[in-house]
Amino acid sequence: MKILQDALDVDFNDNYRITKIKENRFLINIDKESVVKAYTLLKGLGYRLISMVGMDREESIFYIFSCEKKVVFVKALGNEFPSIAEHIPIANFYEREICEMFGYEFIGSPDSRRWLLHNNWPKGLYPLKKDFPRSSKVPFAKEEYNFLKVEGEGVFEIPVGPVHAGIIEPGHFRFSVAGEYIINLEARLGYVHKGLEKLAEGMTIDHCNILAERISGDESFTNSLGFSLAVEEICGVEVPKRAQQTRIICAELERIFCHAGDIAGLCTDVGFGFGTAQMQLSRVWTQQLMEDISGNRYLRTINKPGGLRREVLRGNEELIMEQLDVIEKEFRDTCDILLNKSGFVDRFVGIGILKNQDAEAMNAVGPAGRGSGRKLDVRKDMGYSGYNNLEISIFTLEKGDIYSRMVVKMKEVGESISLIREVLQDLQGGEIAGDLPEAEIGSFGIGITEAPRGENLHFVMIGEGNIIERYKVRTSSFCNWPALCLAVNGNIVPDFPLINKSFNLSYAGNDL
Amino acid sequence: MSVLYFVIQLIIAIGIAPFLTGIIKKLKALSQHRIGIPLLQPYYDLAKLFKKDVVRSKTASWIYTIAPYIYFSTTAVACLFIPFFTLPGWSFKLGDALLMAYLLALGRFFITLAALDTGSTFGGMGSSREVMVSVLMEPALILSIFALGSIAGSTGFDSILNNFVANKGMILEPIYIFTFIALFIILLAETCRMPIDDPSTHLELTMIHEAMILEYSGRDLALIEWASSIKQFLFISILVRVFLPFVVYTEFGVLSIFLSICVFLLLTVLVSLIVGFVEINLAKLRLFKISRLSILAFTMSMMAALTYFVSWR
Numbered sequence: 001m002k003i004l005q006d007a008l009d010v011d012f013n014d015n016y017r018i019t020k021i022k023e024n025r026f027l028i029n030i031d032k033e034s035v036v037k038a039y040t041l042l043k044g045l046g047y048r049l050i051s052m053v054g055m056d057r058e059e060s061i062f063y064i065f066s067c068e069k070k071v072v073f074v075k076a077l078g079n080e081f082p083s084i085a086e087h088i089p090i091a092n093f094y095e096r097e098i099c100e101m102f103g104y105e106f107i108g109s110p111d112s113r114r115w116l117l118h119n120n121w122p123k124g125l126y127p128l129k130k131d132f133p134r135s136s137k138v139p140f141a142k143e144e145y146n147f148l149k150v151e152g153e154g155v156f157e158i159p160v161g162p163v164h165a166g167i168i169e170p171g172h173f174r175f176s177v178a179g180e181y182i183i184n185l186e187a188r189l190g191y192v193h194k195g196l197e198k199l200a201e202g203m204t205i206d207h208c209n210i211l212a213e214r215i216s217g218d219e220s221f222t223n224s225l226g227f228s229l230a231v232e233e234i235c236g237v238e239v240p241k242r243a244q245q246t247r248i249i250c251a252e253l254e255r256i257f258c259h260a261g262d263i264a265g266l267c268t269d270v271g272f273g274f275g276t277a278q279m280q281l282s283r284v285w286t287q288q289l290m291e292d293i294s295g296n297r298y299l300r301t302i303n304k305p306g307g308l309r310r311e312v313l314r315g316n317e318e319l320i321m322e323q324l325d326v327i328e329k330e331f332r333d334t335c336d337i338l339l340n341k342s343g344f345v346d347r348f349v350g351i352g353i354l355k356n357q358d359a360e361a362m363n364a365v366g367p368a369g370r371g372s373g374r375k376l377d378v379r380k381d382m383g384y385s386g387y388n389n390l391e392i393s394i395f396t397l398e399k400g401d402i403y404s405r406m407v408v409k410m411k412e413v414g415e416s417i418s419l420i421r422e423v424l425q426d427l428q429g430g431e432i433a434g435d436l437p438e439a440e441i442g443s444f445g446i447g448i449t450e451a452p453r454g455e456n457l458h459f460v461m462i463g464e465g466n467i468i469e470r471y472k473v474r475t476s477s478f479c480n481w482p483a484l485c486l487a488v489n490g491n492i493v494p495d496f497p498l499i500n501k502s503f504n505l506s507y508a509g510n511d512l
Numbered sequence: 513m514s515v516l517y518f519v520i521q522l523i524i525a526i527g528i529a530p531f532l533t534g535i536i537k538k539l540k541a542l543s544q545h546r547i548g549i550p551l552l553q554p555y556y557d558l559a560k561l562f563k564k565d566v567v568r569s570k571t572a573s574w575i576y577t578i579a580p581y582i583y584f585s586t587t588a589v590a591c592l593f594i595p596f597f598t599l600p601g602w603s604f605k606l607g608d609a610l611l612m613a614y615l616l617a618l619g620r621f622f623i624t625l626a627a628l629d630t631g632s633t634f635g636g637m638g639s640s641r642e643v644m645v646s647v648l649m650e651p652a653l654i655l656s657i658f659a660l661g662s663i664a665g666s667t668g669f670d671s672i673l674n675n676f677v678a679n680k681g682m683i684l685e686p687i688y689i690f691t692f693i694a695l696f697i698i699l700l701a702e703t704c705r706m707p708i709d710d711p712s713t714h715l716e717l718t719m720i721h722e723a724m725i726l727e728y729s730g731r732d733l734a735l736i737e738w739a740s741s742i743k744q745f746l747f748i749s750i751l752v753r754v755f756l757p758f759v760v761y762t763e764f765g766v767l768s769i770f771l772s773i774c775v776f777l778l779l780t781v782l783v784s785l786i787v788g789f790v791e792i793n794l795a796k797l798r799l800f801k802i803s804r805l806s807i808l809a810f811t812m813s814m815m816a817a818l819t820y821f822v823s824w825r
Contacts, residue, residue, distance in 0.1 A: 158633045165726075166714040180799065269718070271710035271796040277544035343707065344795040351798075493637065494718040494799045 169507035229447030258452035307433025352499030366454020372400035530554035561734035579626035638723025
C-alpha cells in the first residue's frame with residue numbers, strides 16, 4: 001500500500017482516495033478523466049488489468065487490476081469515460097460489453113461495435129441497468145453487424161458457423177483469406193448469451209452458487225469455487241482446512257479431465273484415432289472417479305460459499321490414489337507415444353503462434369498464456385484455498401505455438417496428479433463448512449481461480465437483504481477468444497480447427 | 513462371352529466395394545478399443561440414403577444434378593479396364609490404362625464443378641484442394657502406368673497382367689517395388705484417405721473430398737459415396753492384380769473362375785487391411801505438405817521408369 005500511495009501522490013496530487021478494504025485488496029477512487037493516468041501508473045507498478053465491471057446503482061466502473069496477491073479496484077464515477085483500449089487492447093472488449101449492457105460511452109474507443117448482444121438487440125435498451133425489468137419483451141432490431149473488411153485482389157471471405165458440422169457450441173467465424181492463407185479472422189460470439197449476470201441479481205447467495213456452477217459445463221467446480229471465494233472474502237470467513245483440501249482435489253481433478261479432453265481433441269483433429277481413444281480413456285477414467293466419489297461427473301453440488309455442501313473424500317482416499325496411478329500411467333505412456341510420433345508433432349510445431357506481446361495485449365491466461373511465455377498461474381500468485389501451502393511449479397514455453405500449449409497441458413496434468421497426492425497424504429479432519437455471517441450492504445469481493453482454461457474472475461457485490469446486487473464473471477475464455485483470433489492470422493484455413501482446439505475455449509463461458 | 517465377363521466384373525466391383533470400406537472402418541475401430549460398426553454398415557448407409565429425399569439447391573444448375581451420375585458411371589466403367597480374374601489362354605482386349613485414368617478424371621471434373629455450382633464456401637474450398645491433390649498426383653500415376661506398360665509393351669492392364677503371368681518371379685524386381693510404392697501413395701491420395709484427407713472428419717475447414725459433397729443429400733449422396741468406394745476398390749484391385757497376380761486353374765472352367773474370384777477378393781481384403789493399418793499409424797498431413805508425398809510417389813515412379821531403360825532392355 002505504501003508504494004501504491006507514494007506513486008499516486010506523485011501523479012495525482014490529492015485527486016484520489018485510497019482505502020484498504022481487506023488484506024491485499026485496495027480501492028482507489030479517482031476522477032473519470034484520470035483513468036488513463038491510473039492505468040499507466042498501475043501498469044508501471046507491475047499490475048495488469050484483469051477486468052472492468054460496470055455498475056448502475058451508482059453510475060460507475062470498477063477497473064480491476066491485480067499483481068500477485070494484490071487486487072486493486074479503481075473506481076471512477078460517471079457514464080462517459082476515456083477509452084484505455086489504445087494502451088491495452090483487451091480493454092476494448094470490456095468497454096464494448098459495458099457499452100451495450102449499461103450504455104456508458106467510451107471516448108476514443110477504436111471499435112464500438114456490439115460484442116455479446118447482437119445487432120438484433122435494439123439501441124437504447126441496456127439490460128444490466130436496474131430499471132430494465134428481467135421479463136421485458138425485446139423487439140427485433142434487424143441491424144447489420146459490420147465485419148472488418150479486407151480488400152484486395154483475390155481476397156475472399158469465408159463465413160463459418162454459427163452452426164458447425166460437429167456437435168459443438170455456436171459461434172460465427174469470418175475469415176478473410178487469400179488462397180488458403182488467413183489474413184484476418186473475426187470471431188462473432190454471443191449466440192448463447194443467457195443474461196446470466198442479470199439473472200443473478202436478486203438471488204440469494206446459495207442460489208447464485210448453483211447458477212455459478214452452471215456457467216460452463218467443464219468448469220463447474222472452479223466457477224463455483226470462484227464465486228464462493230468472492231462471497232467468503234466479503235463475509236470475512238476462513239474456510240475449514242478440510243474443505244480447502246477437498247476443493248483443491250476437486251479443482252485438480254477437473255483440470256486433469258479437461259486437459260486430457262483437449263489433447264484428445266487435438267488427436268481427433270489430425271485424424272490420429274489412437275491418440276483420441278487413449279486420451280479419452282484418461283478423461284473418462286477421471287470423470288468416473290469424480291462420479292464415484294461425488295455422484296456427479298462434473299463435480300456439481302459439492303461446493304458452497306463457506307465450505308462444502310457434503311463430504312466427498314471420506315472413505316474414498318484409497319480409491320483416488322489407486323485410480324490416479326492408473327490414469328497417470330495411461331496418460332504418461334500416451335504422451336510419450338504422441339510426442340515421439342513425428343507426423344503428429346509436425347502438425348503442431350510452428351503453427352498458430354500467439355506472440356508474447358499479443359498474449360500480453362489480450363491478457364491471454366491459462367495454458368494459452370503460459371505457452372506464450374507468460375508466467376501466470378493464479379494458484380501460485382494468489383495462493384487461494386490453501387494452494388499457498390503447496391509447492392506448485394508453473395510450466396511455461398516461449399514459442400506460443402500449438403505444440404507449446406499442448407505440452408504445457410501435458411505437464412500440468414502430471415503436476416495436478418502430484419498435487420492431489422500431496423494433499424491426500426496430509427488430509428485434515430474436522431468441519432467441512434463454517435457459518436456465513438450476513439454481509440454488509442454494498443460490500444464487494446472478488447474470487448479469482450485458475451480454471452483449466454486459465455484465470456476465472458468472479459466479482460460479487462451484496463445488496464440489501466443479503467442478496468446479490470451485482471455479479472460479474474469474466475472467464476478465461478473472454479480474454480482468450482481475442483487472443484485466438486490473433487494467433488490464427490497468417491496460418492492456413494485447414495489449420496484453424498487445430499489452433500482453435502489447442503485453445504479449446506468455452507462459448508458458454510464467454511456469452512454470459 | 514465377353515459381355516458376360518464384363519457383367520461379372522461390374523457386379524463384383526459395384527457389389528464388393530462398400531464392403532472394403534467397412535473393413536477399413538472396422539480395423540480402425542478395433543485399434544481404438546471400439547467394437548465399431550458392423551462390416552455391412554456401408555450397405556445399410558447406402559440403403560438409407562437411397563430412401564431419403566433429395567434436397568437440391570435452387571441456385572444450382574444441371575451440372576449439380578448430373579454430376580453424381582457421371583461420377584458413378586465413369587468410376588464403374590473404369591473398373592472394366594482391370595481384369596479381376598483371368599484364366600490361361602484368355603485374352604480380352606480391355607482397353608488402355610490411360611483411358612481408365614482419364615475416365616476417373618472426368619468423374620472428378622464433374623464433381624469439382626458441381627461443388628462450385630452451389631456457390632457454398634466449403635464446396636469451393638473442397639474443389640480447389642481436390643484439384644490441387646489430383647494435379648500433384650497425376651504425373652506419378654501416368655508415369656507408373658508407363659513404367660509398367662513399357663515392360664509389357666502396351667499400357668493395357670490385360671497385357672501388363674499377361675506379361676506378369678508369363679514371367680513368374682518378377683515380383684521382386686526393383687521396378688515393381690518402385691511402382692508398388694508409387695501406386696500405393698496414389699491409392700491413398702485418389703481415395704481421399706489418410707494422411708491426405710481424413711474421411712471421418714467433421715471439420716468442414718480441413719476437408720477435401722467431404723467438403724465438395726457437403727451439399728449433396730439422399731440418392732445423390734448415396735451415388736457419390738458408392739462411387740467413392742468403387743474408386744477405392746478399383747485402386748486396391750490394381751495393386752492386387754498387378755503385384756499379386758495369382759491364378760487358380762482347375763480342370764473345370766466354372767470352378768476355376770469361382771476360385772480365382774475368391775482368391776482375388778481375399779487379396780483385396782488383405783490390401784484394405786494394409787490401407788487401414790497405414791491409416792491407423794499416420795496423422796493427417798498439413799495441406800501444403802501433401803506435395804512432399806506426391807514428390808515421393810513421383811520419384812518412385814520415375815525410378816521405376818529409369819530402371820526399365822537402364823536394365824530391362
